[in-house]
Amino acid sequence: MTRIEKVKxxxxxxxxxxxxxxxxxxxxxxxxxxxxxxxxxxxxxxxKKRNYxxxxxxxxxxxxxxKAFRLIGISLNNSFGQALKEIITxxxxxxxxxxxxxxxxxxxxxxxxxxxxxxxxxxVEGLRKTKDETEIENVKKACKLxxxxxxxxxxxxRIGTTxxxxxxxxxxxxxxxxxxxxxxxxxxxxxxxxxxxxxxxERKLKKNEIVLLxxxxxxxxxxxxxxxxxxxxxxxxxxxxxxKTVLEAQTKAIESLKSLIKNHQSVTGxxxxxxxxxxxxxxxxxxxxxxxxxxxxxxxxxxxxLSPKSKDVLINGMxxxxxxxxxxxxxxxxxxxxLVLLTAKGPQIITxxxxxxxxx
Amino acid sequence: MTRIEKVKxxxxxxxxxxxxxxxxxxxxxxxxxxxxxxxxxxxxxxxKKRNYxxxxxxxxxxxxxxKAFRLIGISLNNSFGQALKEIITxxxxxxxxxxxxxxxxxxxxxxxxxxxxxxxxxxVEGLRKTKDETEIENVKKACKLxxxxxxxxxxxxRIGTTxxxxxxxxxxxxxxxxxxxxxxxxxxxxxxxxxxxxxxxERKLKKNEIVLLxxxxxxxxxxxxxxxxxxxxxxxxxxxxxxKTVLEAQTKAIESLKSLIKNHQSVTGxxxxxxxxxxxxxxxxxxxxxxxxxxxxxxxxxxxxLSPKSKDVLINGMxxxxxxxxxxxxxxxxxxxxLVLLTAKGPQIITxxxxxxxxx
Numbered sequence: 001m002t003r004i005e006k007v008k009x010x011x012x013x014x015x016x017x018x019x020x021x022x023x024x025x026x027x028x029x030x031x032x033x034x035x036x037x038x039x040x041x042x043x044x045x046x047x048k049k050r051n052y053x054x055x056x057x058x059x060x061x062x063x064x065x066x067k068a069f070r071l072i073g074i075s076l077n078n079s080f081g082q083a084l085k086e087i088i089t090x091x092x093x094x095x096x097x098x099x100x101x102x103x104x105x106x107x108x109x110x111x112x113x114x115x116x117x118x119x120x121x122x123x124v125e126g127l128r129k130t131k132d133e134t135e136i137e138n139v140k141k142a143c144k145l146x147x148x149x150x151x152x153x154x155x156x157x158r159i160g161t162t163x164x165x166x167x168x169x170x171x172x173x174x175x176x177x178x179x180x181x182x183x184x185x186x187x188x189x190x191x192x193x194x195x196x197x198x199x200x201x202e203r204k205l206k207k208n209e210i211v212l213l214x215x216x217x218x219x220x221x222x223x224x225x226x227x228x229x230x231x232x233x234x235x236x237x238x239x240x241x242x243x244k245t246v247l248e249a250q251t252k253a254i255e256s257l258k259s260l261i262k263n264h265q266s267v268t269g270x271x272x273x274x275x276x277x278x279x280x281x282x283x284x285x286x287x288x289x290x291x292x293x294x295x296x297x298x299x300x301x302x303x304x305x306l307s308p309k310s311k312d313v314l315i316n317g318m319x320x321x322x323x324x325x326x327x328x329x330x331x332x333x334x335x336x337x338x339l340v341l342l343t344a345k346g347p348q349i350i351t352x353x354x355x356x357x358x359x360x
Numbered sequence: 361m362t363r364i365e366k367v368k369x370x371x372x373x374x375x376x377x378x379x380x381x382x383x384x385x386x387x388x389x390x391x392x393x394x395x396x397x398x399x400x401x402x403x404x405x406x407x408k409k410r411n412y413x414x415x416x417x418x419x420x421x422x423x424x425x426x427k428a429f430r431l432i433g434i435s436l437n438n439s440f441g442q443a444l445k446e447i448i449t450x451x452x453x454x455x456x457x458x459x460x461x462x463x464x465x466x467x468x469x470x471x472x473x474x475x476x477x478x479x480x481x482x483x484v485e486g487l488r489k490t491k492d493e494t495e496i497e498n499v500k501k502a503c504k505l506x507x508x509x510x511x512x513x514x515x516x517x518r519i520g521t522t523x524x525x526x527x528x529x530x531x532x533x534x535x536x537x538x539x540x541x542x543x544x545x546x547x548x549x550x551x552x553x554x555x556x557x558x559x560x561x562e563r564k565l566k567k568n569e570i571v572l573l574x575x576x577x578x579x580x581x582x583x584x585x586x587x588x589x590x591x592x593x594x595x596x597x598x599x600x601x602x603x604k605t606v607l608e609a610q611t612k613a614i615e616s617l618k619s620l621i622k623n624h625q626s627v628t629g630x631x632x633x634x635x636x637x638x639x640x641x642x643x644x645x646x647x648x649x650x651x652x653x654x655x656x657x658x659x660x661x662x663x664x665x666l667s668p669k670s671k672d673v674l675i676n677g678m679x680x681x682x683x684x685x686x687x688x689x690x691x692x693x694x695x696x697x698x699l700v701l702l703t704a705k706g707p708q709i710i711t712x713x714x715x716x717x718x719x720x
Contacts, residue, residue, distance in 0.1 A: 032559075033559070034557065034558075034559035037397070037398065038659065038660075039661060041557075056649070056650070057556065057649025057650060058555070058556040058557040058649065058650055059555070059557055060555070060649075061554060061555035061558075061689065062555055062558070062559065075649075076667075076668050076669060098465070100465035100466045100469075101464055101465075101466050102464060103464065103465050104460065104461055104462060104463065104464055104465070105458070105460035105461075105463050105464070106460045106461045108465050108468075109460075168535070168538065171535060172532070172535055172536065175531060175532055175535060176532065178528065183396070194421060195418070195419070195420070195421035195422055196417065196418040197401075197418040197419055198394075198421075199392075199393070199394035199422065289416070289417025289418065289435075290416070290417060300398075301399060307436075308436050309436060329421060
C-alpha cells in the first residue's frame, strides 16, 4: 500500500478529506522537499477519490510532474480560500480535517469560511512513527556519516580552539561529503556545557575541560542526531562520576528495552524515560531537564516521545534517541545520545561511535 | 529608544500586553538566535511594565543572561498555559495581543483558556520594515559576500557540471568565509530555469544554455538575496530578447523609484510592481508569476511587499529586492534580482554584481 493509500484508508473512518500543511508531511507524501519551511508555499488535500496540491506559479513546473496530485494553481486571481472552496464543493467534502499543530490562526479563519473543520488527529505523524526500509536506510546512512564526523572532529579539538570554530568545522565536513546538517551543531566547552542547547560562542577551550558535541546529518531528507561529551585532557573525579552516571542511565534504558522486547512485553516512552530519570536522581543529581529521547526521521524531533508525559508505545520500525544528561550550572554538563532502531529482534543502536570516556 | 521601548509605546494604544512567538521577532527583541525555527521553544511577553521570556530547561542559562526579560521556566510541572495565566493575573492583563500569522490553532486553544486575545496587528513586523544602522550594515555585509560568491561561482561554471554541484559549491564557499546561506541556493540550467523556484538536480550543463543562480548569505542573522542569469556560451536572439526585457523592467522600476523619491512623492509596493509588470507584458510576455520584490532582513522574505496587492508605502530605511522575471515553460527563464536600500538621497543598490549579459 502506498503512503497515500494508507492515508486514504485512515481518513475514511473519521472525515471526508485531509488538508496537509506541514512540510515534513508534504515531503512524506510527495517526495518533494523544495518548499520553504518558513513560509506557506503549498497545501495538499487528500480527498476520498482524488488528491490535490495547491501551490503558486513558482512551483507549477515541479508540481505538474507528480501525477498522484492534481495541481491547483494559486495566484492573485485565485486565492487559496477560493480554490479550496471549489474543491470542497466538487468533492462534496462535509468535514475537512486539518493539522491543528501546524495551521495558523489566520489560516484557520480562511479555511473556516469555506469548510467545516476538525482535527486530523495527527494522522500522518502517526504513520511516520514507524519507518519503512528506505527510511531506515536513510537514517542509517546519516548516522554513519555522523560517526565519521565525530571521528574527524576529535582530531580537530585542541586547547585554544573555540566552540564556533568546531561547530563550523563539523558543518563544513558534512557539506564536503555532499550532505547537510540536520540542525546547527551544538559545541559547548566547560561550564557552557551545563546549558543543554548552548549556542556556540568564541569561548576558547582550556585544558581538562568538558567538550560537549551534539550534531546531526541529513541524507535524502532523513536526519541523524548524536551527542558525545569528551575531555580536553584529564577527566577529574567529579567529571568522571557525572559521565559514568549518564552512561549508566543510557545503558539501563537500552538494556531494559532489550529485555522487555525479548519478553514480548510492551513498553512506553514514559516507562523508558522513567528508568533513566530515576537512575540519575538516585545518584543525587537533578532530574534530566529534557525528555530522555525523541523519534527522528524527516524531522529531528518527531513522534514517538520518550518523556514523563508520553503515552507512545514503542514498536518495531521506530527510530528514536536515548539521551540522558546531567547539567550543573557553573560547572558543566554531560549528555550521551544515540539513535536506536527497534526491530523484531530487539533494539539496534545505529550510531556506532565510542561511548566510553575519551581523554584527548 | 530601544526596540522594546518602541513596542511598549505602540502596545499602550491598543492592548495591555503582546505575546511574541515568531523567531525573527524574538531575535529582533532579544538578540538571541538559538531557538529552533521548526519547534516552539520560547515566547516573549511584553507587558506595560515588565517583559518575560517563557522557555524550558534547555535554555535557562542563556535566558538568565538577558536582563531585559524575566525568565519564566516552562517544565512538565509548569506548562506554558499555567505560567501564562499567572502572569496574566499578576500583570492585570485584560487584552493579550497575539500574532495570528504565527500562533497555531492548538496554541490558540491553550491561550484562549487563560486570556482574552486579539490580533497584534503585526506590530513588531511593522517596526522591522525599516532598518537601523546596524541592520543595514549587516545586510550590506551579506550582499558583499554574495557578490564575491557570484564572482567565484562564475569561475566554476563549465559544460558538464550539474546544478547540484554548483549549488553545493555556493554553499561551501559561503561557509568557508565563516558565514551561512540565507536559503538553499537555486541553480537551474536550460529549460529548468523556467521554474522560478527550481530545486537543483543532477542535470548536466550543455553549451549555450541558460544558468540561473539565486542565492543569499546570512551574516549576524541578516540576509542577502540576489539572482543572476548567465549563459554557458553564446546567447541567442530569443535568450537575449528575454534578458534585455527583464533588465529593462528592473531598470525602469529603479529609475521610477529614483525620480519619485527625488520629487518627494510617495510610492507604494503596488506601484513599483506595476511598472515592471506592465513593461514585461507590453513586450508580449506572460506576466511575472511572482511579486516584483520583497523586504529582507532577519527573514529572506518580509515586509514591505512589492506586489499587485501591496499597500506598503516605500520609505527611508527599507531594504527590498527588485526581481522581475520571464519564464517560458520548456524553454527557460531569466530573473535579475538586486537589493535596494531606500535612503533620503534615493534608492541605493546594495548588490553590486554585474547586471549586463555574461557569456561564459
